[in-house]
Amino acid sequence: MFSVLFSLFPTKCQSKLTLLGTETLPESDAKLSLLMMRVKALTAEYNLWQKRSPEIISTNPDVLVALGKEELQKVKNDLEMVLSTVQSKNKKLREDLKREQQWHDEQLQIVDVLSGIEEEMKNQVVQFSEKRILVLIFTSENMWGILHFPVVLYFFLRSNSSCSVHILNLMLLVFQILINKLMSTPHEPYLTISDSFWPPYIELLLRYGIALRHPEDPNRIRLEAFHQ
Amino acid sequence: MAAVRPFGKLPALNSAALLLVGSDEGAQQQLAEAILKEKKSFKISIHLATSLPLPSERDHLRPRIDLIAFMIDIKSKYSLKNVEASLAHVDASFFLGKVCFLVTGVGRVNYCSVETNAVWKLRDVYCSPVLYCELELEGIRVATAQRLLRMLQICAGHVPGVSALSFGSLMRNSEDEQP
Numbered sequence: 466m467f468s469v470l471f472s473l474f475p476t477k478c479q480s481k482l483t484l485l486g487t488e489t490l491p492e493s494d495a496k497l498s499l500l501m502m503r504v505k506a507l508t509a510e511y512n513l514w515q516k517r518s519p520e521i522i523s524t525n526p527d528v529l530v531a532l533g534k535e536e537l538q539k540v541k542n543d544l545e546m547v548l549s550t551v552q553s554k555n556k557k558l559r560e561d562l563k564r565e566q567q568w569h570d571e572q573l574q575i576v577d578v579l580s581g582i583e584e585e586m587k588n589q590v591v592q593f594s595e596k597r598i599l600v601l602i603f604t605s606e607n608m609w610g611i612l613h614f615p616v617v618l619y620f621f622l623r624s625n626s627s628c629s630v631h632i633l634n635l636m637l638l639v640f641q642i643l644i645n646k647l648m649s650t651p652h653e654p655y656l657t658i659s660d661s662f663w664p665p666y667i668e669l670l671l672r673y674g675i676a677l678r679h680p681e682d683p684n685r686i687r688l689e690a691f692h693q
Numbered sequence: 694m695a696a697v698r699p700f701g702k703l704p705a706l707n708s709a710a711l712l713l714v715g716s717d718e719g720a721q722q723q724l725a726e727a728i729l730k731e732k733k734s735f736k737i738s739i740h741l742a743t744s745l746p747l748p749s750e751r752d753h754l755r756p757r758i759d760l761i762a763f764m765i766d767i768k769s770k771y772s773l774k775n776v777e778a779s780l781a782h783v784d785a786s787f788f789l790g791k792v793c794f795l796v797t798g799v800g801r802v803n804y805c806s807v808e809t810n811a812v813w814k815l816r817d818v819y820c821s822p823v824l825y826c827e828l829e830l831e832g833i834r835v836a837t838a839q840r841l842l843r844m845l846q847i848c849a850g851h852v853p854g855v856s857a858l859s860f861g862s863l864m865r866n867s868e869d870e871q872p
Contacts, residue, residue, distance in 0.1 A: 478775050489786050498820045499788050503820060506858050 639666065643676060643688035654687040655679050694773040695746060698784045699791055702757040704796030707848035708736035710756045711841065714779055715764025716743055719826050720797055724764075727838035733850040735851060738840075745779035760791055762841060767798045767807045780819065791848050792821040795837070800827035822864040 523529065639662055647654045658667055667686065670676035679685035697712070707843060711728070713721045718741070725739045738835070741867055747755075761783065766772040776794075783792065816823045826837040848857040 489781060489783060496820075499785065499818070499820055502785060503789060503858070503862075510856060510858060658712070 510662070524627075541659075639670075643686070647688045647690065655685040655691075656687065657685050697745070697758050697761070697782075697787070699786050699789075701759070704757050704759075704849070704863060705736075706789075707734075707821060707851075708738065708757045709757070709845050709851070710738045710740060711742045711845050712758045712761045713764060713775065714742050714745060714761060714765070715795075715797075716769065716775045717764065717766050717797070718743065720764060720766065723828050723834065724795075724838065724841075727834045728842055729836055731835075731842050733846075735849070736847070737845065744775055746782040750786060758791075760845045762793050762795050762799055762839075764795045765812065766797060767796055768801065768804045770806045773807050773811060777815075780815075788819050788821060788855030790821075790859075791846060792819060792820060793841075794823045796820075796823060796825045797828050799825045800830060800833075815839065820861070820865065822861060864869075 520689060522532065523603065555690055627652055639656075639658075642653075646656055667676070671686065676686045677689055713725065715721055720742045720817075725741060727741060729737070740755065740758070763776045764772070764777070765776050794812070794815055796807075813821060815821075824837065824840060828834045828837070844860070846852055847855050847860045
């Protein structure tokens with residue numbers, strides 16, 4: 466705007482402006498002084514626009530129609546370009562969103578798996594502590610078993626708690642059962658044994674003559690009658 | 694030391710001059726080349742400077758500056774300080790739409806040294822538009838060159854009906870989402 470005026474009145478304005486010199490914005494309150502300047506400049510421009518009145522390009526209707534068509538064509542092209550840009554941007558954003566969603570789901574799955582593993586670890590820890598308690602209980606009551614049969618201890622610690630209870634119980638139980646059988650039912654002292662009776666112990670009983678095999682059936686043993 | 698004044702000299706016919714001020718000379722060169730490659734209907738001269746004020750020896754050879762673009766590299770605090778120091782030497786009437794801030798290097802989010810607040814403060818105090826760009830990407834470099842060229846055209850007064858001031862206000866209002 467000003468440059469247009471400029472070219473119309475070169476000497477007068479130019480000499481005035483050259484004499485103005487530089488004025489820079491003050492350090493403090495730069496914004497305020499700048500805004501004041503803008504207000505002045507904008508009001509000046511506004512006044513200029515007020516004074517102008519639109520000039521008619523031509524009175525010939527054909528010329529006007531052709532010009533109008535050209536303008537509208539330009540606007541249409543610009544808008545089409547904007548539309549295609551925005552559409553492609555939207556598409557890209559949708560794809561990005563889908564990708565991020567997939568990644569997020571994967572991460573959630575990972576979190577689930579990891580929390581599952583964490584649970585398992587927790588359980589193992591609990592089991593381990595249970596085992597410790599059981600060991601304590603059984604060693605206090607059944608020192609005999611562990612002391613004399615270190616293999617039992619090894620077996621005990623290797624397997625899980627429920628199985629080991631079984632083993633230790635059976636070991637003593639066998640002896641108890643044999644005694645009971647002999648005492649309570651002298652006519653029927655034979656006990657049918659199976660593989661769950663911890664074979665090494667049975668072996669030991671047989672070898673030392675504490676228990677005897679049934680002459681016909683190798684799966685039955687009885688306690689040797691020491692008291693008779 | 695010569696001061697740059699917006700209307701201190703007569704304009705040349707159908708031409709415009711752009712002044713790029715910034716500490717990263719490589720980026721300035723890149724941008725200048727990109728602008729010169731663009732199709733344009735007027736003569737354009739681009740002046741590069743690392744800081745203001747400009748040395749006075751060649752003042753009579755310089756044309757009238759139509760647009761000053763301050764380049765701030767988001768990776769270097771020094772470039773921001775440099776720009777802030779140079780701003781003090783700019784004639785006040787330049788800020789009526791003939792100044793813009795160009796923030797470069799926004800592609801590398803990991804290396805930001807300059808806070809966005811500092812850039813917004815500049816924008817608020819000097820009431821000038823801020824353009825963000827990443828000059829290392831060819832497409833964005835070309836787009837930024839086109840934008841600057843358009844701004845230059847308006848600031849030089851080649852577009853009838855649109856003045857630098859009104860265009861600057863328009864740009865500011867359209868990007869003003871922050872409080």
